[in-house]
Amino acid sequence: MVVINRINLNRSSYLAITDQPDDPRLQSILEELKTRKKTFQTLVYSQPTNKVKLKKALLDQTIGCYLLIGATPINVREIVQTALEYHFTHLDMFIFEDEPSVKHVFCGCCHFIHDNVEASRFVCKNCGQLIEVSDHFSHYYHAVLGFPNIQ
């Protein structure tokens, strides 16, 4: 667990949004924030019932709050998009990455996001287009971009 040096520790308050109670990914960070006497809140998020709770929690935060987000890719997208609507920016959040072996690919043709892609090219299960997996990771979609292979 070496993510701590990638987290902004200079903010005054923190909100952790995760989809599992007592998320083990947060333990070392929580301890660090406690040592630094930072304000800290956690929200356990499970789609879609907690969307209202999420919006309320985001609204309740003071300016300069930093988000720590750990969830499945679908939930991460939902949480990030909601946070952006509530005037957080990508600099105000840290997203726990999945295992490096788990790759999510965005279909450049129909915008469907495939989970757990292992191949370098595959047929999109949503639009049927043959997709080439690029090396470009989109932080907006939290997925690798895939481009239609047109021949």
Ligand SMILES: [Zn+2]
């Ligand atoms: Zn597609």
